[in-house]
Amino acid sequence: MNDMTPERDARVANLKGMGCSRKRVEDARFTQGKGNYVDDISLPGMLTGDFVRSPYAHARIKSINTEAAMALEGVVAVLTAQDLAPLSLHWMPTLAGDKQMVLADGKVLFQGQEVAFVVAKDRYIAADAIELVEVEYEELPVIVDPIKSLQSDVVLREDLDPKAPGAHGPRKHHNHIFTWEVGDEAGTNAVIDDADVVAEASMYYHRTHPCPLEPCGCVASMDKVNGKLTLWGTFQAPHVVRTVASLLSGIEEHNIRVVSPDIGGGFGNKVGVYPGYVCSIVASIVTGVPVKWVEDRMDNLMTTAFARDYWMTGKISATKEGKITGLHCHVTADHGAFDACADPTKFPAGFMNICTGSYDIPIAYLGVDGVYTNKAPGGVSYRCSFRVTEAVYFIERMIEVLAIEMDMDPAELRRINFIKKEQFPYQSALGWEYDSGDYHTAWDKALKAVDYDGLRKEQAERVEAFKRGETRTLMGIGLSFFTEIVGAGPVKNCDILGMGMFDSCEIRIHPTGSAIARLGTISQGQGHATTFAQILASEIGIPADSITIEEGDTDTAPYGLGTYGSRSTPVAGAATAMAGRKIRAKAQMIAAYLLEVHDDDVEFDVDRFVVKGAPERFKTMGEIAYAAYNQAIPGIEPGLEAVSYYDPPNMTYPFGAYVCVMDIDVDTGVTDIRRFYALDDCGTRINPMVIEGQIHGGLTEALAVALGQEIAYDEMGNVKTGTLMDFFLPTAWEVPNYETDHTVTPSPHHPIGAKGVGESPHVGGVPCFSNAVQDAFRPFGNRHTNMPHDHWRIWQTANALGLHH
Numbered sequence: 001m002n003d004m005t006p007e008r009d010a011r012v013a014n015l016k017g018m019g020c021s022r023k024r025v026e027d028a029r030f031t032q033g034k035g036n037y038v039d040d041i042s043l044p045g046m047l048t049g050d051f052v053r054s055p056y057a058h059a060r061i062k063s064i065n066t067e068a069a070m071a072l073e074g075v076v077a078v079l080t081a082q083d084l085a086p087l088s089l090h091w092m093p094t095l096a097g098d099k100q101m102v103l104a105d106g107k108v109l110f111q112g113q114e115v116a117f118v119v120a121k122d123r124y125i126a127a128d129a130i131e132l133v134e135v136e137y138e139e140l141p142v143i144v145d146p147i148k149s150l151q152s153d154v155v156l157r158e159d160l161d162p163k164a165p166g167a168h169g170p171r172k173h174h175n176h177i178f179t180w181e182v183g184d185e186a187g188t189n190a191v192i193d194d195a196d197v198v199a200e201a202s203m204y205y206h207r208t209h210p211c212p213l214e215p216c217g218c219v220a221s222m223d224k225v226n227g228k229l230t231l232w233g234t235f236q237a238p239h240v241v242r243t244v245a246s247l248l249s250g251i252e253e254h255n256i257r258v259v260s261p262d263i264g265g266g267f268g269n270k271v272g273v274y275p276g277y278v279c280s281i282v283a284s285i286v287t288g289v290p291v292k293w294v295e296d297r298m299d300n301l302m303t304t305a306f307a308r309d310y311w312m313t314g315k316i317s318a319t320k321e322g323k324i325t326g327l328h329c330h331v332t333a334d335h336g337a338f339d340a341c342a343d344p345t346k347f348p349a350g351f352m353n354i355c356t357g358s359y360d361i362p363i364a365y366l367g368v369d370g371v372y373t374n375k376a377p378g379g380v381s382y383r384c385s386f387r388v389t390e391a392v393y394f395i396e397r398m399i400e401v402l403a404i405e406m407d408m409d410p411a412e413l414r415r416i417n418f419i420k421k422e423q424f425p426y427q428s429a430l431g432w433e434y435d436s437g438d439y440h441t442a443w444d445k446a447l448k449a450v451d452y453d454g455l456r457k458e459q460a461e462r463v464e465a466f467k468r469g470e471t472r473t474l475m476g477i478g479l480s481f482f483t484e485i486v487g488a489g490p491v492k493n494c495d496i497l498g499m500g501m502f503d504s505c506e507i508r509i510h511p512t513g514s515a516i517a518r519l520g521t522i523s524q525g526q527g528h529a530t531t532f533a534q535i536l537a538s539e540i541g542i543p544a545d546s547i548t549i550e551e552g553d554t555d556t557a558p559y560g561l562g563t564y565g566s567r568s569t570p571v572a573g574a575a576t577a578m579a580g581r582k583i584r585a586k587a588q589m590i591a592a593y594l595l596e597v598h599d600d601d602v603e604f605d606v607d608r609f610v611v612k613g614a615p616e617r618f619k620t621m622g623e624i625a626y627a628a629y630n631q632a633i634p635g636i637e638p639g640l641e642a643v644s645y646y647d648p649p650n651m652t653y654p655f656g657a658y659v660c661v662m663d664i665d666v667d668t669g670v671t672d673i674r675r676f677y678a679l680d681d682c683g684t685r686i687n688p689m690v691i692e693g694q695i696h697g698g699l700t701e702a703l704a705v706a707l708g709q710e711i712a713y714d715e716m717g718n719v720k721t722g723t724l725m726d727f728f729l730p731t732a733w734e735v736p737n738y739e740t741d742h743t744v745t746p747s748p749h750h751p752i753g754a755k756g757v758g759e760s761p762h763v764g765g766v767p768c769f770s771n772a773v774q775d776a777f778r779p780f781g782n783r784h785t786n787m788p789h790d791h792w793r794i795w796q797t798a799n800a801l802g803l804h805h
């Protein structure tokens, strides 16, 4: 007709749809310094807020004197708990059903805790004023060890009735938060007691921190004339922030607008609600002008959401042939001063019950005890879906320890225990239904790619050479196979503060055939503007380059639960496809009308509807969009829009097989990663290049955590790693060349078969790096050593094994 009818392949390519390595559209502004981050926001008359923070980890506050600070030129207000108390805002609810002080109320419970909020003309004056606030502290005994905390007479949370249950049931001790149990403990113990082989291990997954390059911050602006509060901030879940802000402040939700502008990395750090947000809002209401609060690096590392801090003990049993028969896991979880873990309500230890991993384990038990200590609150899923990193680290270490116990090859031990392809959908002993997987294919491909047998031979030769004194370098082969659980989640079992975890997409096609789609998620660097347009391009036949993706403004975006737990693709991505299909259904009716045939007589073909059996008769999506607005079509409303709120029937279970080859200098403890191979299966792939970037980023954060990154405390509760001089953030210097690979096992329930991928490399990466270190020392009697494997600790391991003369 009116189209030059390019070849079908050319039309497909023109869409830049599913499977295309489309270049990231957001990079044009990021690479030219044109991003718009919270700290770029500057409003007329805007003030700056900053915190007086506690130098002590546990102390009673005897007095706060703000006079000298208030007297400083340029200081507008100094808020303390006393000022917030009449508004009931001196405490706030946490995502875990606990409550947290916004400003110190009677005492402080961790170093760096917010004591007073200074509001001044600029950041420098605020910093000077902080020095002038006089706080009199009376030191109290400090507890930094959760196991000791459960035996201590010292009561950390004096605000809680020691006998009353918490949000997750009975509490055993005044410093105890909850016990969470899954599985059959008696049955598991019976199996383990009778087993041919049992391996045991205790491991500490150290406290660390997501440390995004941009710290947390916000700008609050209360327009008293119109009664409207606008809050810009580094929020991974802007709609949730709006709802919480409304519930806390009493301002009606339609009068609050929350905007997440560009975000410089989230990694879980920007999910929670921090005192800075509450104080900025109050300060803006009080002063009547906008108030900005942006953390510095030390604030971020010392006080915002930490990750991990799990003391895990395990028992795994097997037959003589190495078939696993049972798994027992107990965790003592250090939650710091307030339980502010960001987990779906029914899961106080996140999805830790995915700890049976990728293996067909008939019976298992998990028990978790949450405990208060004098450390910062948090417990966030740093690049993992709600404690999945802990779970995968645990099982991947247990497998290695079992292999040592049985004197078996760990690759073979994994192979004989993997869930088989035909067992999917697979019901795990601890309650999950894995949607799809083909672990054996992935494993075989990985081992072949790295020439596993060749590596083992080389390793054995190296050990012999070491024993003969010819080399001081050992070789470690790190293996890991992981199953993630991402895409929270079915509303029936996943909510945050009572809000069901669906997600959304709203599409508006313009008359000229371009479009805008808005989602309930928010990119922090993942590239959603690029990839969600690709999903739509394939669904509705409009080129990705002609589709704007907008996220993060609650005044315009449909309600959604935000971006974390690799949920955007599984949930909002599904909503995008479903909304696209609604558009397509209406487009089909319009096309049929225009072509004067029955609706069923046209079919979708790339970027058009064609008459079945007569491909020369068609209407392009551009023509259809134009007609939708400009032609009276009997029985069809004008316009072409759709919205989908998607409640996923299940989560998605991406998986992967990783291998790390590492050389370790026994005398210096220095590690050299010779090779890192990562095979990922995230189902249908939207953008292979974006996926590769995600893998590189997640592996780098895994390397960091495994080899040095930690938030360490001394016994006084002082943070020893509060700056980037001490907190390890890898640079190009430490990062190896990653080899990426993939298999594709689509999710059977996701509309386009896609699973999440953003966190996979972190989840699989940490045990892989750690296993490489541990494997190097296996021939000399190492069973387990705790992370982080920095040079000093590796040296100590070598020394303890008698490898130094």
Ligand code: PCD
Pocket (backbone or CB within 6 Å): 236, 264, 265, 266, 267, 268, 269, 380, 381, 382, 383, 384, 385, 386, 524, 525, 526, 527, 528, 531, 532, 563, 564, 565, 566, 567, 568, 569, 570, 682, 683, 684, 685, 686, 687, 688, 690, 691, 694, 697, 754, 755, 756, 757, 758, 759
């Ligand atoms: N994809 C594709 N395909 C598939 C899947 C996926 O393509 N199959 C892609 C998408 O589209 C996007 C990405 O990739 O773009 C991702 O996705 P996902 O997986 O879905 O995820 P999301 O949701 O989106 O995101 C989230 C994640 C997380 S969670 C984290 S940590 C991290 C990751 O993401 N973070 C970050 N990554 C990243 N990147 C960046 N750049 N930055 C950031 O920050 Mo959490 O929970 O929060 O812890």
